Amino acid sequence: MHMLAQEIYDKYELVVGLEIHAQLLTKSKAYSSDSSEFGAQPNTHVNPITLGHPGTLPKFNENTLQYGVRLGLAVGSDITYENQFARKNYFYADLPKGYQITQDKTPLCTGGKITIKVGKGTKDIGITRIHMEEDSGKSIHDLDPFHTLIDLNRAGVPLLEIVSEPDIRSAQEAYDYLTEVRQLVRYLEVCDGNMEEGSMRCDANVSMRLKGAPKFGERTETKNLNSIRNVFRAIEFEAKRQVEVLEAGGVIKMETMGFDAVTGETRTLRSKEMAHDYRYFPEPDLQAVFVGKNYVSDVKETLPALPKELKEKYTSALKLSDYDAEVLTEEKHFALFYEELIGLTKSYKTAANWMMGAVKSYLNENALEIKEFPLKPKHIAELIDLIESGAINNSIANQKVFPALVEHPELSAKTLAEKNNWIQESDTEALEGFINEAIAKFPAKVEEFRAGNKNLLGLFMGEVMKASKGKADPKVTSNLLREKLEQ
Amino acid sequence: MAVDIKTVERIATLSKLEFSETEKQEITVDMNRMLDFVAQLSTADTEGVKPLIYMLEEEAELRKDEVIGSITQQDALKNAPEKDSDFIKVPKVINKD
Numbered sequence: 051m052h053m054l055a056q057e058i059y060d061k062y063e064l065v066v067g068l069e070i071h072a073q074l075l076t077k078s079k080a081y082s083s084d085s086s087e088f089g090a091q092p093n094t095h096v097n098p099i100t101l102g103h104p105g106t107l108p109k110f111n112e113n114t115l116q117y118g119v120r121l122g123l124a125v126g127s128d129i130t131y132e133n134q135f136a137r138k139n140y141f142y143a144d145l146p147k148g149y150q151i152t153q154d155k156t157p158l159c160t161g162g163k164i165t166i167k168v169g170k171g172t173k174d175i176g177i178t179r180i181h182m183e184e185d186s187g188k189s190i191h192d193l194d195p196f197h198t199l200i201d202l203n204r205a206g207v208p209l210l211e212i213v214s215e216p217d218i219r220s221a222q223e224a225y226d227y228l229t230e231v232r233q234l235v236r237y238l239e240v241c242d243g244n245m246e247e248g249s250m251r252c253d254a255n256v257s258m259r260l261k262g263a264p265k266f267g268e269r270t271e272t273k274n275l276n277s278i279r280n281v282f283r284a285i286e287f288e289a290k291r292q293v294e295v296l297e298a299g300g301v302i303k304m305e306t307m308g309f310d311a312v313t314g315e316t317r318t319l320r321s322k323e324m325a326h327d328y329r330y331f332p333e334p335d336l337q338a339v340f341v342g343k344n345y346v347s348d349v350k351e352t353l354p355a356l357p358k359e360l361k362e363k364y365t366s367a368l369k370l371s372d373y374d375a376e377v378l379t380e381e382k383h384f385a386l387f388y389e390e391l392i393g394l395t396k397s398y399k400t401a402a403n404w405m406m407g408a409v410k411s412y413l414n415e416n417a418l419e420i421k422e423f424p425l426k427p428k429h430i431a432e433l434i435d436l437i438e439s440g441a442i443n444n445s446i447a448n449q450k451v452f453p454a455l456v457e458h459p460e461l462s463a464k465t466l467a468e469k470n471n472w473i474q475e476s477d478t479e480a481l482e483g484f485i486n487e488a489i490a491k492f493p494a495k496v497e498e499f500r501a502g503n504k505n506l507l508g509l510f511m512g513e514v515m516k517a518s519k520g521k522a523d524p525k526v527t528s529n530l531l532r533e534k535l536e537q
Numbered sequence: 538m539a540v541d542i543k544t545v546e547r548i549a550t551l552s553k554l555e556f557s558e559t560e561k562q563e564i565t566v567d568m569n570r571m572l573d574f575v576a577q578l579s580t581a582d583t584e585g586v587k588p589l590i591y592m593l594e595e596e597a598e599l600r601k602d603e604v605i606g607s608i609t610q611q612d613a614l615k616n617a618p619e620k621d622s623d624f625i626k627v628p629k630v631i632n633k634d
Contacts, residue, residue, distance in 0.1 A: 076602050083605035092623040093613040097606075101613065112599035134590065141553045143627040189630055199624035202613070327551060332590045337597035 053294050062258045062296075064289045065266050066218035067178075068281075070231055072210045072241040073185060073249040074117045080184040080208035081108030081151060081336075088247060092201035100206045102147035107335050110135075114208040115158070115339060117240035118182050119349045121210060122159030124238055124356055125177050129346050130156050133182075135333035144187035144200050152183035152211075154330045158341070164214075164234070165358065166226040175227050176215030183209050210240070216255065216266065221285040228252060228278045233357055237382045245277050252281050256288045258296065267292070272307040272316050284309040288316050360385055368398040377406050383420045387427055394431035397438060404430050408452050424459045433463040446472050446520050474521045481514070481527055485534055488513035499535050507531060540568040 079086045082099035099106045115133075122129050136154035159180035165172050187205035189198050212231065218224050232243040232250060243250050257269035272288055275281045287309075292302050307316040357379045364375035379385045384405070391401045409430070413423060433455065437447050441464070454466045467473055488510050489496055499506045510531050514522050545564050549556055556564065607613075610623070619626040 078600075078602050078604045083600065083603060084607040085604045091610065093625070094610045095607050096613045097608050100607075101616075109600040110597055111602050113602035115599065139551075141551065143625075143630060190624070191630065193624075194626065197619070197626040197628065198630040199621075200627055201624060329551075334591070337591055337593060337595060339597045339599070 053290075054297060058297060059290065059293050061260055062289075062293050063261045063263075064219055064221075064285070065216050065257045065259060065269075066221075066224050066285055067216035067255040068214045068218065068224060068227065069253040069255070070212040070214075070228070071185075071251045071253075072121075072212065072231075072235050072243075074114060074208040074210065074240055075242060076111055076113045076117070076208055078111060079206035080111050080114050080182070082206055083109075084206075086207040088204075088249065090203055092199075092203060095203040096205070100146065100202055108151060108333075110336055110339060111208060114182050115341070116349060117208075117238075118158045118180060118210050119341065119346060120238050120353060121212070121235065121240055122162065122180055123346070123350055123353060124234055125159075125162035125164060125180075127159035127162035127177060127180060129341055130158055130160065131341055132156060133158055133339040133341060135336045135338075136330045137333050138183075138328045138330055140328055142186065142189075143198060144189045144202070144205065146187070146202060146205055150184060150186065151333050151336065153181035157181035164227055164230050166223060166230055168223065168226075173217075173223070175217045175223070178213040178215050180210055180212050183211055185209050216257075221282045221289070224254065224285055225278055225282045228281055232278070233380070237354055237357055239354075239382075245275075248276065251276065252278075254281055254285055254288070256285055256292070257302070258289060258292045267296075268302040268304055270302065270305050270307050270316075272309050273319065275309055276311075280309060280311050283311075283314050284316055287314055291316065354382070355385075355389070357382075357385070360389075364398075364402075368392070368402075370399060370402055374399075374402050374406065377410075378402060381420065387420050387423075390427040391430055394427055395434050397434055400434050400437075401430065404434065408448060412452075412456060424456055426459070429455055429459060429463065436463050436467060440523060440525075441473050442467050443474050443520070443522075443524055446474065449520075472521065474523045478526065478530065481518075481522055481530055484514045484517045484522060485510075485527070485531055487517060488531075489534060496535060507535070510535070540565055540572065544568075 074086075076086055078084060079095075079100065082097055084097045084100060085095045087095065099108060119129055133153065134156045135151050137149040138152050138154070139149040141148055157179035159177070162177040162180075163174040164177065165174050167173075185204050185207040187200055187202040189200060191198050193199050214227065218227060232245075235241040235250070236243045241250060245251065252275045254272045254275060255269045256272065257267040259265065259267040270288060270292070272284045275284055284307075288307065295302060306319045308319045309316050360379045361372075361375040364370045364378060365372060370378075378388050387409075388401065388405050391405070392398055395401055409420075409423065409425075412418075413420060433447055433451060436442050436451070437444060442451060446467075447463075450470065450472050451463050451467055454470065455461070455463055458466065461469075491513065492509070495506050495509060499510075507528065511524070511528060514527050514531070515524075542561055542565055545556075545561050545568065549561075614620045614625060617625040
């Protein structure tokens with residue numbers, strides 16, 4: 051949809067800040083001890099606290115705090131010492147108490163950043179705050195024609211709300227920022243990052259201003275985007291819509307927008323003039339939580355290696371390419387497999403190639419995760435050793451030994467290669483037989499080679515490989531062939 | 538801080554409550570009376586006194602992340618004025634215009 055000439059859109063600069071709600075992987079809810087598991091029968095994970103019955107009191111889950119501190123440390127936030135809770139009051143059917151217990155003036159984490167790639171360089175997106183709160187129940191609008199149906203299983207599930215600075219300048223940067231955050235929460239194992247199931251949700255604050263303008267324009271907030279791709283699409287659409295309103299002499303009002311994934315359009319859900327009065331006040335039912343230095347340093351000890359640290363190590367210490375480092379660290383357990391592997395072999399690049407080649411294809415073809423992969427790092431390390439000792443060549447390793455190993459993880463690569471007679475032929479005498487045969491088969495090609503067409507070496511190599519069933523040692527063979535042909 | 542009828546209307550809207558004109562008048566009077574009563578507090582000298590948020594001095598006691606269990610679905614739905622076998626039913630929340 052282009053209503054205006056591109057140069058008109060180009061006069062404006064896009065400004066985006068994102069709010070992410072990450073559902074925490076705790077077993078129980080934020081303030082009560084019923085299960086926070088997803089997918090149960092409606093209204094079965096509730097108790098009187100969840101239902102907001104009079105006389106019930108919330109009791110704070112220690113893991114909500116721990117997960118929050120983990121994330122805060124991973125993005126370089128300052129951790130707040132005195133954490134108060136606050137009531138955010140609004141009336142909605144899926145909020146049983148009539149208020150959400152959240153944090154207002156003392157968010158658990160302040161400051162910090164997420165680094166994204168922009169072109170060849172990088173850019174830091176600032177984190178304003180991360181605070182702890184509880185989810186609401188679920189309203190189902192499309193099952194019953196006359197009613198909205200309420201399922202309170204989700205009510206009280208702990209959330210971290212991650213608020214970014216308005217540092218994002220394109221839909222692509224928003225996409226990359228979200229991808230980084232999702233990878234990070236998965237590495238930290240605080241949230242499963244699954245946007246389609248709603249365990250990670252995103253609201254986008256979007257405004258436009260003329261390039262060079264000192265102040266931000268008025269913003270709209272697009273709510274509940276359920277995939278990274280839809281965040282990208284909603285921002286693109288909203289940016290254009292706002293430029294069109296502004297160019298037509300209109301003004302942007304502070305509004306809450308919804309996004310329709312089918313049409314790719316945003317539309318007004320409600321204006322904020324009235325609704326934005328949450329009348330925050332301190333939650334009297336929960337005492338403050340104090341997060342001391344010792345607690346923070348204990349949590350720091352338990353942090354896993356983070357993707358950016360691993361990437362840095364792979365590119366500088368192991369001299370892998372940026373691309374390799376990216377692929378290896380995409381998923382935590384894949385990276386951990388590689389980590390273990392490079393403890394067993396010094397051939398880092400070869401090990402990386404095995405991970406990104408044979409291992410990844412096997413996982414993709416069988417729709418498996420690395421945790422379900424039948425082989426252990428030691429299998430791959432032994433396979434690499436076997437190649438490097440000259441016992442088998444690369445193609446035998448890929449086409450024969452690896453598939454056999456996956457079927458028989460109880461055996462070693464070496465045993466399998468020996469049992470199946472895959473150990474390569476580097477014995478000169480045996481190889482000479484194959485070479486002589488190949489030379490005898492193509493006398494005309496031999497003449498051509500001698501006349502200067504050195505590319506024909508490949509043809510003879512192919513013949514020898516075929517005759518030896520792939521077991522000829524390529525290095526020895528090519529040297530011998532050259533010698534014979536040049537006689 | 539005097540409450541006028543506009544304030545009452547605004548609070549009523551936020552609480553999703555409806556009142557007749559007479560009720561609004563009465564509530565305005567009542568609320569002003571309550572605020573006047575509480576206003577006595579402002580005669581105290583609070584210079585340099587930190588806001589009191591909690592009645593207790595202790596810090597929060599944290600709960601272990603364990604599932605102790607829930608009530609039955611039947612009990613969960615018991616007090617809902619309208620329900621079916623699985624859900625609480627409320628008037629349509631989203632209007633599609």
